[in-house]
Amino acid sequence: xxxxxxxxxxxxxxxxxxxxxxxxxxxxxxxxxxxxxxxxxxxxxxxxxxxxxxxxxxxxxxxxxxxxxxxxxxxxxxxxxxxxxxxxxxxxxxxxxxxxxxxxxxxxxxxxxxxxxxxxxxxxxxxxxxxxxxxxxxxxxxxxxxxxxxxxxxxxxxxxxxxxxxxxxxxxxxxxxxxxxxxxxxxxxxxxxxxxxxxxxxxxxxxxxxxxxxxxxxxxxxxxxxxxxxxxxxxxxxxxxxxxxxxxxxxxxxxxxxxxxxxxxxxxxxxxxxxxxxxxxxxxxxxxxxxxxxxxxxxxxxxxxxxxxxxxxxxxxxxxxxxxxxxxxxxxxxxxxxxxxxxxxxxxxxxxxxxxxxxxxxxxxxxxxxxxxxxxxxxxxxxxxxxxxxxxxxxxxxxxxxxxxxxxxxxxxxxxxxxxxxxxxxxxxxxxxxxxxxxxxxxxxxxxxxxxxxxxxxxxxxxxxxxxxxxxxxxxxxxxxxxxxxxxxxxxxxxxxxxxxxxxxxxxxxxxxxxxxxxxxxxxxxxxxxxxxxxxxxxxxxxxxxxxxxxxxxxxxxxxxxxxxxxxxxxxxxxxxxxxxxxxxxxxxxxxxxxxxxxxxxxxxxxxxxxxxxxxxxxxxxxxxxxxxxxxxxxxxxxxxxxxxxxxxxxxxxxxxxxxxxxxxxxxxxxxxxxxxxxxxxxxxxxxxxxxxxxxxxxxxxxxxxxxxxxxxxxxxxxxxxxxxxxxxxxxxxxxxxxxxxxxxxxxxxxxxxxxxxxxxxxxxxxxxxxxxxxxxxxxxx
Numbered sequence: 001x002x003x004x005x006x007x008x009x010x011x012x013x014x015x016x017x018x019x020x021x022x023x024x025x026x027x028x029x030x031x032x033x034x035x036x037x038x039x040x041x042x043x044x045x046x047x048x049x050x051x052x053x054x055x056x057x058x059x060x061x062x063x064x065x066x067x068x069x070x071x072x073x074x075x076x077x078x079x080x081x082x083x084x085x086x087x088x089x090x091x092x093x094x095x096x097x098x099x100x101x102x103x104x105x106x107x108x109x110x111x112x113x114x115x116x117x118x119x120x121x122x123x124x125x126x127x128x129x130x131x132x133x134x135x136x137x138x139x140x141x142x143x144x145x146x147x148x149x150x151x152x153x154x155x156x157x158x159x160x161x162x163x164x165x166x167x168x169x170x171x172x173x174x175x176x177x178x179x180x181x182x183x184x185x186x187x188x189x190x191x192x193x194x195x196x197x198x199x200x201x202x203x204x205x206x207x208x209x210x211x212x213x214x215x216x217x218x219x220x221x222x223x224x225x226x227x228x229x230x231x232x233x234x235x236x237x238x239x240x241x242x243x244x245x246x247x248x249x250x251x252x253x254x255x256x257x258x259x260x261x262x263x264x265x266x267x268x269x270x271x272x273x274x275x276x277x278x279x280x281x282x283x284x285x286x287x288x289x290x291x292x293x294x295x296x297x298x299x300x301x302x303x304x305x306x307x308x309x310x311x312x313x314x315x316x317x318x319x320x321x322x323x324x325x326x327x328x329x330x331x332x333x334x335x336x337x338x339x340x341x342x343x344x345x346x347x348x349x350x351x352x353x354x355x356x357x358x359x360x361x362x363x364x365x366x367x368x369x370x371x372x373x374x375x376x377x378x379x380x381x382x383x384x385x386x387x388x389x390x391x392x393x394x395x396x397x398x399x400x401x402x403x404x405x406x407x408x409x410x411x412x413x414x415x416x417x418x419x420x421x422x423x424x425x426x427x428x429x430x431x432x433x434x435x436x437x438x439x440x441x442x443x444x445x446x447x448x449x450x451x452x453x454x455x456x457x458x459x460x461x462x463x464x465x466x467x468x469x470x471x472x473x474x475x476x477x478x479x480x481x482x483x484x485x486x487x488x489x490x491x492x493x494x495x496x497x498x499x500x501x502x503x504x505x506x507x508x509x510x511x512x513x514x515x516x517x518x519x520x521x522x523x524x525x526x527x528x529x530x531x532x533x534x535x536x537x538x539x540x541x542x543x544x545x546x547x548x549x550x551x552x553x554x555x556x557x558x559x560x561x562x563x564x565x566x567x568x569x570x571x572x573x574x575x576x577x578x579x580x581x582x583x584x585x586x587x588x589x590x591x592x593x594x595x596x597x598x599x600x601x602x603x604x605x606x607x608x609x610x611x612x613x614x615x616x617x618x619x620x621x622x623x624x625x626x627x628x629x630x631x632x633x634x635x636x637x638x639x640x641x642x643x644x645x646x647x648x649x650x651x652x653x654x655x656x657x658x659x660x661x662x663x664x665x666x667x668x669x670x671x672x673x674x675x676x677x678x679x680x681x682x683x684x685x686x687x688x689x690x691x692x693x694x695x696x697x698x699x700x701x702x703x704x705x706x707x708x709x710x711x712x713x714x715x716x717x718x719x720x721x722x723x724x725x726x727x728x729x730x731x732x733x734x735x736x737x738x739x740x741x742x743x744x745x746x747x748x749x750x751x752x753x754x755x756x757x758x759x760x761x762x763x764x765x766x767x768x769x770x771x772x773x774x775x776x777x778x779x780x781x782x
Contacts, residue, residue, distance in 0.1 A: 010056055010081060010102060013123055018058040019046035020107070020117040022075040024065040027189035028082055029176040030101040030126075035086075039094035040068075046116035047087065047097060055084045058105055058121050061186050072110045072117075078194045081105045081121065101176075104193065124196060126172040136171045139202040146209040147178050153216040157181060172198035175205050184208055259301075260288040266308045276468045280307055303405060306412060307466060311425045315474065316384050318426075320351040325381035332377040333370050334514060335507045339363070342498055343378060350382075350476075360453050360477040362434070362492075364484055365500030368550020371480040372432055374500075378478065379428035387418045391445070392433035400448040402465035412465040415452060419470070426474035434491075435481035446488045453477055453494045502549025504733050504757055508542045509535065516555045524562040530576050531565045533558070537579035543737075544591035545584070561587055602707050602781045605700035609692035610713040610735060610743070611684065612727030617734030619711060621678055622689065624696040629672030637677030640685025646715060647675050650694035653720050653772065654701070663701045673697060687715035688725045691744075691775050698776065705781045711735040712744040712779070714769055722769040728752035736760045744769050744778060 010016060021043045026036055038044060050057040060079030067074050086098040104124035111118040144166065151162045161181055168174040179192045188208050195201035263284045267277065283304055290297040325347055329340045346361065363371040372388070379386035394400075402413035411417070419425065437446050451457045452472060460469035484492055503511065517533050541561075546553040561579060564587050568574045577583065585591065609620035633651060635644050651673060658665050675693055677684055691714040699706045713731055714722040724746045733756070735743050745752075747768040753761065769775050 010054075010123065011125065015108065016056070016081070016105075016121050016123060017111065018056055018081065018105075018119060018121050019049040019053075020058040020060060020079075020110075020119045020121075021046050022062045022070045022117070023059055024062050025186060027061050027186060027193060028059045028080045028099065028101050029180045029189075029193065030080060030103050031173060031176060032080075032101045032180040033085070033098070034180075035096055035098040037090065037094050037096050039092070042114075042116045044093075044095060046118075047084070047095060049116060049118075050084055051087070056102070057082055057084060057099070058107070058119055059099070059101075060107070061190055065186070072113065076190055076194075077107045078124075078190075079105060079107070080193070081123065104196070126170070126198060127196075133199075136199055136202070139199060139206070140171055140174055143174070143178065143202050143206050143209065146206055146213065149213050150182070150209055150216070153213065153220065154183075156183070170198070171202055175201040178209075179205055182208065182212060184212065257288070260284055263287075263304055263308065270308070270312050272312055279468050280304065283307075299405065299410075303465070306416075306420070307468070310416070310420055310470065311423055312470075314424050315426045316424045318350070319383040320347050321381075322348055322351075325378075328381040329374075329377050332373060332380075334511045335503065336370065336374070336500065339374065339498055339500055343374070347378075347382065360479060360495045362479045362481060362484075362487075362495035362497045363500050364481045364497050366502050366549035367482060368548060368552035369500045369502060370550070371500055372430065375428060375430040375478045375480070378476070382428075384476065385422040385424050385427040386430070387422045387427045388430040388432055389414050389418060390432045392436040393438060394445050395438040397445050397448045398464070400445050400452065402463040404464045405467070410465055413463050415461070415472070416463045416466060416470065419472075419475075425471060426476070428476045428478065431477065431479040433481065434479040435483055435486045446491050450490055450494065453479075453491065501729060503551060504760070505539070505542055505737065506757060506759060508551055508554055509538055511551050512538045512542070512554060512558065516551065516558050520555065520559045520562045524559065524566050526562055526566055526569075530569060531562060531579065532577075533579040534581075536581040537584045540581040540584045541588075544593055545588055547593045557588065602705035604703055604705050605696050606708065607692050607696040607699070607706050607779065608708050608711045608735075608740065609689045610711050610731035611686065611688055612730050617727060617730030617732070619734050619738045619740070620684075620689065620692070622692050622696045623676045623678070624693070624700045625674045625676075626667070626671040626700045627674060628670065631669045632672045634672060634674040635676075636674070637679070638683045639677065640683065642685050642687050643689055646687055646690035647693050649716060649718055650690060650697060652718055653694060653716060654697060656718070657720070661698060661702060663698075667701055671701075673700075686725075687723070688713045688727070688731075690714060690716035691722050691769065691772060694772055695775055695779055698772075699780065702780075706779050707781055709740055710742045710744060710767075710779050711738075711740045712769070712775055714744075714746040714749075714775075716772060720772040722746045722771055722775070724748035729755045732756050732764060733760060736764060741765060742767065742778075744775055 021038065023036070028034065038047065046057065058079055059082050060075045060077070062070055062075050064074065080101045081103050082099040082101050084097060084099055088096045090096055103126070105121040106124060107119045108122050109120040111120055147165060148162055151157050151159060165174060165177050165181075168177055175192065175195075175198060179189060192201055192204055192208070195204050264281070267280055267284065270277075272280070283300060287297060287300040287304060290300060322344055326340070326344055329343065333340070343361075363374060365371055375388075376386055398413065400413050400415060402416060403410035412420075415429075418429070419427070431449070434449075437449075451461060455473065458472040458475075461472045462469050479495060481487060484497060512533070517538075518528075521528060521531060541557050542554060545557050548554070561584065565574075565577055568577075579587075605624040605626075607622050609622050611618050611620045633648065635647055639647070651668065654661070654663065655668055658667065664670065675697065677689075692712050694716055695706065695712070698704075711731075713725055713728075715725055716722055728745060728749050729752065732743055732745075741763065742765045744767040747770050750768055753766060756764075767774070767778055
């Protein structure tokens with residue numbers, strides 16, 4: 001009784017406020033009962049709101065069913081007011097709901113969208129003025145005739161549906177009932193739903209019915225043709241089988257037994273462990289009983305071929321000559337002395353222990369610094385095969401472990417495939433870009449690599465496709481990465497990290513002269529007589545047209561110049577050219593990069609800091625100002641969280657020693673301190689600028705100028721102690737390039753001075769800082 005009253009109140013009202021659910025690929029008509037599943041958070045919230053109120057909800061179809069988070073423009077305005085009959089919670093946080101359409105409705109206004117759509121809906125009732133109209137009666141008979149034909153052709157529709165429809169006497173309800181049973185596009189169903197006049201609705205429905213009947217007739221014709229084709233194919237298959245039997249009797253066709261015998265011969269020659277031998281032998285026997293042309297036989301044949309072609313006992317004999325290896329490394333790479341020494345130590349241990357001992361090497365450094373080519377040189381120096389796999393973007397665990405044979409088109413993982421291609425069980429195996437490996441719902445490749453890179457586990461590495469263990473303990477694994485930050489900790493724990501730092505200007509100059517210039521001259525069809533590069537020309541390219549830690553862009557620009565010269569030679573404009581600094585600028589255009597040359601003029605509140613980036617070290621001007629205010633600390637120049645904390649620590653330290661420095665004790669209440677780092681478009685972060693910012697603020701508050709020809713780096717504590725930082729080599733190189741000859745670094749970084757190239761180290765004066773006072777003695781101009 002209460003439910004009838006609620007329904008009458010909905011029908012009597014002109015406007016109602018109802019929660020709304022957008023439907024994907026589904027339309028609901030009045031008087032239609034159906035169930036559907038919902039899983040989106042907004043839809044569930046709307047359903048719960050409707051159940052709390054009066055169990056009425058507004059349903060409207062989405063214009064695009066692929067839209068996961070629809071907005072007010074993504075669903076139709078006209079839909080159906082429905083009553084919720086039943087709801088059932090399903091596994092996975094989705095809900096199955098049973099609804100019954102009550103009447104049409106139009107969204108007049110979306111009241112709010114979060115946490116669900118709440119709409120002001122105009123109630124649209126079917127008009128009854130055409131119920132006894134002769135034209136309506138004729139339209140109903142025409143539609144019934146078309147629907148009868150549709151039901152007879154469509155095998156998916158029960159005949160009882162037609163009997164139900166015939167008993168309906170009102171044109172509007174008949175149209176809705178038929179439309180709810182026809183298979184048609186959402187756009188067509190929506191078109192019928194939006195026809196508010198019953199006669200127009202019947203006319204629209206009849207057009208759709210006639211079109212669907214025509215399509216069903218065409219489908220029946222196609223189906224009969226396909227069936228006759230299948231019968232023909234079955235007949236041909238039968239005849240082919242008879243022909244094959246005749247060929248077998250005549251001995252014309254190859255016998256499967258010969259193939260099986262060949263497999264068994266290869267298996268016996270491998271001398272595998274008993275367990276593995278029995279597993280493969282069982283697979284071969286199973287294959288011998290299959291129909292040779294069947295799909296199962298092809299899968300089994302592919303598996304047996306893969307297993308038998310793996311290098312189970314094939315090994316390359318190591319030729320470890322330390323002197324020769326050193327010669328090859330020096331021949332292929334300039335500089336990188338620490339990396340070369342560590343690799344030679346690794347090879348020496350291999351020779352003495354007659355095997356691989358210790359962790360896997362992980363070469364970490366910026367792009368273009370020769371990490372991949374070092375691995376190639378290692379393989380060449382000991383006479384092993386070289387295999388490389390790029391892990392960048394790999395997200396599927398099956399890429400490492402392979403697919404199980406239950407899947408169609410299953411193949412081994414990339415490791416087993418690479419071992420098969422190498423043809424030996426002890427190659428040098430490079431995992432490139434290991435820091436860019438990903439994971440998703442298909443698995444975690446990084447976790448799969450744990451077994452591969454663990455010397456205690458990889459002796460029995462089992463690929464999902466092989467289903468038998470394969471020994472990877474003889475493989476020399478080397479990995480490369482640009483950073484260790486994104487490498488999972490358990491994986492990093494299995495590797496010894498060797499940092500490949502960026503090249504200095506002198507390194508790049510020598511690499512260009514010895515390797516890059518000859519290579520590009522040859523690749524572009526030129527000769528050494530036709531084009532030559534002067535030292536000034538190469539330095540111009542290095543300093544003003546590239547900014548990188550490696551040499552990739554340097555090689556690219558040298559190739560660019562060679563191509564321009566080749567074009568001029570072919571055109572007859574020149575015969576030969578010498579690439580000086582001036583000529584480089586003519587060919588490549590205006591200089592792209594500029595390095596700050598620090599001037600000696602001392603200024604109040606401006607200090608010179610040093611920073612490390614992926615493309616090397618840079619100088620950093622830090623500017624400060626004290627302005628009348630309320631004690632705010634303003635930080636600009638896109639400083640990161642760490643740098644902001646360094647600035648706050650510096651201010652606190654200055655407050656603690658204000659008396660000693662002759663600074664007003666309450667400066668932090670009277671003045672706003674503004675710290676700015678120029679080039680605001682570039683994000684900056686890290687702990688290296690603590691002592692630099694502190695010195696700049698002290699200069700501003702005391703009014704004492706700061707020497708700009710001294711650069712400094714170091715983090716500070718609240719007690720003024722200067723803590724060590726990284727990237728000293730690159731930072732000192734940047735200071736030297738900017739014309740600075742005096743650098744202040746934390747005392748605990750003294751050991752890092754030895755890493756600086758000798759030519760730069762001898763030209764610099766180093767001041768070791770224990771605390772901020774040590775820095776102030778040198779930078780403040782008394």
